[in-house]
Amino acid sequence: MxxxxxxxxxxxxxxxxxxxxxxxxxxxxxxxxxxxxxxxxxxxxxxxxxxxxxxxxxxxxxxxxxxxxxxxxxxxxxxxxxGSTSKAFTAAALAVLVDDGKLGWDDRVIDHMPGFQMHDPWVTREITVRDLLVHRSGLGLGAGDLMFVPRTSRSREELVEALRHIKPATSFRSGYAYDNVLYVVAGQLVEEVSGQRWEEFVRDRLLRPAGMARSTxxxxxxxxxxxxxxxxxxxxxxxxxxxxxxxxxxxxxxxxxxxxxxxxxxxxxxxxxxxxxxxxxxxxxxxxxxxxxxxxxxxxxxxxxxxxxxxxxxxxxxxxxxxxxxxxxxxxxxxxxxxxxxxxxxxxxxxxxxxxxxxxxxxxxxxxxxxxxxxxxxxxxxxxxxxxxxxxxxxxxxxxxxxxxxxxxLQALQATAPEAKQSRPSLPLADYAGRFRDPWYGPMEIRQERDGLRIDFQNTPDMEGTLSHWQYDTFRADWDDKTLEPAYVTFALDAEGHVERVTMKAVSPIADFSFDFHDLLFTPVRGEE
Incomplete structure (x- = not known):
């Protein structure tokens, strides 16, 4: 009401x-x-x-x-x-460091963060501080957001480390695609250059001097x-x-x-x-x-x-x-x-x-x-x-x-609803269970329990849910945490009938782009299929 x-x-x-x-x-x-x-x-x-x-x-x-x-x-x-209006504060934090003479907008990121890597080695060598902030890196819309949406057990440094595994969607500097993950990199860059965590630097050099005494x-x-x-x-x-x-x-x-x-x-x-x-x-x-x-x-x-x-x-x-x-x-x-x-x-x-x-x-x-x-x-x-x-x-x-x-x-969802006569999964439910890994997200497990299949995103605390059969070898994941967007989970089988890969996409056609299930490609962890 x-x-x-x-x-x-x-x-x-x-x-x-x-x-x-x-x-x-x-x-x-x-x-x-x-x-x-x-x-x-x-x-x-x-x-x-x-x-x-x-x-x-x-x-x-x-x-x-x-x-x-x-x-x-x-x-x-x-x-x-x-929310993302915070990005202007991260840009301003880097501007303060430019004023301090500690970096330049067109400095290469690796000159200040030698361990930083993108998927493409050439992009790794060429990407600049400016590039981190303007959404032209070649990453797709919201790429990598599931590493920290809705939560993560990883540190900021570990998120930066995982970035090297995210494949680009376009060539470097060829177009615009909004991302969050490179602003996490920018925050880590603030720490590398200033010696202070992003949190303390923004507080001490921006918020308090600006008279923003209550902001956190x-x-x-x-x-x-x-x-x-x-x-x-x-x-x-x-x-x-x-x-x-x-x-x-x-x-x-x-x-x-x-x-x-x-x-x-x-x-x-x-x-x-x-x-x-x-x-x-x-x-x-x-x-x-x-x-x-x-x-x-x-x-x-x-x-x-x-x-x-x-x-x-x-x-x-x-x-x-x-x-x-x-x-x-x-x-x-x-x-x-x-x-x-x-x-x-x-x-x-x-x-x-x-x-x-x-x-x-x-x-x-x-x-x-x-x-x-x-x-x-x-x-x-x-x-x-x-x-x-x-x-x-x-x-x-x-x-x-x-x-x-x-x-x-809602009309699109209704149009894609399975017909009353449901298809059957190709395998017994137990054969879909196993441990899987995506190169940038990390581990995911599917377990067979008494009431059916369960899915567990293991780097995301409490991101677990129930898999119910949708059609063919596609299941629907409904998460225990109802703030998360439901997703379709599709299993692809090899010639012997074993699960070869798992892909996903959000159920809602207007789901927030941060639920980038479509960027995931899970494969079985060897020896644990």
């Missing part, structure tokens, strides 16, 4: 500007109403908004509750995980902070994103080793400081400089074009004329104006950070659920406000777009 948002006056922080620096446009007068309507419409428990104008925070506020069914209100100091880089610090949101998602429908909103176990989310790609936690007040720092090209309004103006320009300079496909109605007008990726940021246009932005989604929490440098405004939006239509809708309503464009109900438009995608996915 949708939760009626609670709004407390005490949660409001509106900072007046000095008369010497007048605001060109105030926040929308109906912003509270639009936020509360959107939250109610989509059942979002809690939200936070920060707005900066002319380089100074003018608005920071929390809405709703930290946890579904609770009464603890979200305020301007409530911590949210900010460590999950243990987040859990120790009472004023934090809980993640929420819809898991009990036919596919993730449908059904009833429910609270997730926050400690079952992504592991600390992936923090450089997406696990910073921050608040509306602190994100206002980050927006001010960005719009100040590395300096805060009081003159405090965190990184140089030269590095600020580098981080906003487009590097890799992102292919643009026309978006359908009712969101067609948001299709950019150009789109590109810079160092931790997307750079694109909207209504003829350059927009620098990044979104983030991580285990029941979502965020978007938006900068319009030519208008000297920026804002961040955060929710403690996976109902992204709220973020995108409010993003474009705020952009229209500051660009003096006609009012559009973008919240409804993105909601309708999302519903159309869900309806299409």
């Amino acid at each position: 949708p939760v009626a948002p609670r709004t407390l006056p005490a949660a409001v922080l509106v900072i007046g500007l000095l008369a010497a620096t007048p605001v060109l446009a105030a926040p929308p007068t109906d912003l509270d109403t639009r936020v509360e309507e959107a939250m109610s419409r989509f059942g979002v428990p809690g939200m936070a908004v920060a707005i900066v104008e002319e380089g100074r925070p003018v608005f920071a506020k929390g809405y709703g509750v930290r946890e579904l069914g609770g009464d603890a209100a979200v305020d301007a100091d409530t911590l949210f995980l900010i 880089t460590l999950d243990t610090d987040l859990y120790a902070t009472p004023n934090r949101v809980q993640p929420h998602a819809r898991l009990d429908g036919p596919i993730r994103g449908t059904g009833n909103q429910q609270t997730l176990d926050e400690r079952a989310g992504l592991p600390q080793v992936t923090a450089p790609a997406g696990l910073i936690a921050s608040s509306a007040n602190d994100m206002a400081q980050w927006l001010s720092l960005q719009l100040g090209h590395g300096a805060l309004p009081d003159g405090t400089r965190v990184f140089s103006e030269a590095q600020a320009r580098e981080m906003w300079t487009p590097v890799v074009p992102i292919p643009v496909s026309p978006l359908p109605e009712p969101i067609a007008a948001t299709t950019p004329l150009f789109s590109s990726y810079s160092l931790g940021w997307n750079v694109r246009d909207y209504r003829g104006v350059r927009v620098i932005e990044h979104s983030g989604a991580v285990f029941g929490v979502q965020a978007v950070v938006v900068l319009v440098p030519e208008r000297d405004i920026g804002f961040s939006l955060h929710i403690n659920s996976e109902d992204g239509a709220v973020l995108r809708g409010l993003q474009y309503e705020l952009l229209d406000h500051y660009l003096d464009a006609p009012d559009t109900d973008w919240i409804k438009a993105f909601g309708d777009f999302r519903q159309a995608r869900v309806d299409g996915a």
Whole structure:
């Protein structure tokens, strides 16, 4: 059931500007109403908004509750995980090291990390610090994410070690494909060059100098902070994103080793400081400089074009004329104006950070659920406000777009459902059991138990599930942890009728790309088939 948002006056922080620096446009007068309507419409428990104008925070506020069914209100100091908007912080950490003279953007990674390897030796020799951040390495979309989604027992160093086993999808620097794993490498590079763990370096050289006193880089610090949101998602429908909103176990989310790609936690007040720092090209309004103006320009300079496909109605007008990726940021246009932005989604929490440098405004939006239509809708309503464009109900438009995608996915699932007369597996169930290994993920085991087959991803704590026959030699894996996307598991047999390899793919046509089951190729562990 949708939760009626609670709004407390005490949660409001509106900072007046000095008369010497007048605001060109105030926040929308109906912003509270639009936020509360959107939250109610989509059942979002809690939200936070920060707005900066002319380089100074003018608005920071929390809405709703930290946890579904609770009464603890979200305020301007409530911590949210900010997902992949953390990537801009990792890029900024490297920018600080460039300012320190300890590395250069076009230095080869192996000059600072001699043990680093990609699958292709030539790419290993040539890949640069800049390449780590711009999604042009040749890896496929989300390649390697299952090494740490949803969890892992591996260290950051071990994730970097496993990278050499991931085969490229395209040639080096030939195109754009978003990844997370190379930001984990970038985090390890920060440690190799600075002598500090990424967590401490980002805290000491970015967050604290920027005045982001409450923001955290460590999950243990987040859990120790009472004023934090809980993640929420819809898991009990036919596919993730449908059904009833429910609270997730926050400690079952992504592991600390992936923090450089997406696990910073921050608040509306602190994100206002980050927006001010960005719009100040590395300096805060009081003159405090965190990184140089030269590095600020580098981080906003487009590097890799992102292919643009026309978006359908009712969101067609948001299709950019150009789109590109810079160092931790997307750079694109909207209504003829350059927009620098990044979104983030991580285990029941979502965020978007938006900068319009030519208008000297920026804002961040955060929710403690996976109902992204709220973020995108409010993003474009705020952009229209500051660009003096006609009012559009973008919240409804993105909601309708999302519903159309869900309806299409459900229809696709129905179309692929096995016919009433099921085929039979080729082998007795016991013959599918065994130990298997994928070169980059590692070990997986299939066991026959009293109630049938079980699958166990052994480098991912608690990623176990039940295999039920689907059709032919394909089974469906339904995980004990319902936050994980179900997957089809297909066994290929050799001429003697033994399992030769195992491949997988997500059941849902709109599953998050981080569930990159399709990149796995398991083969039997010799002598243990």
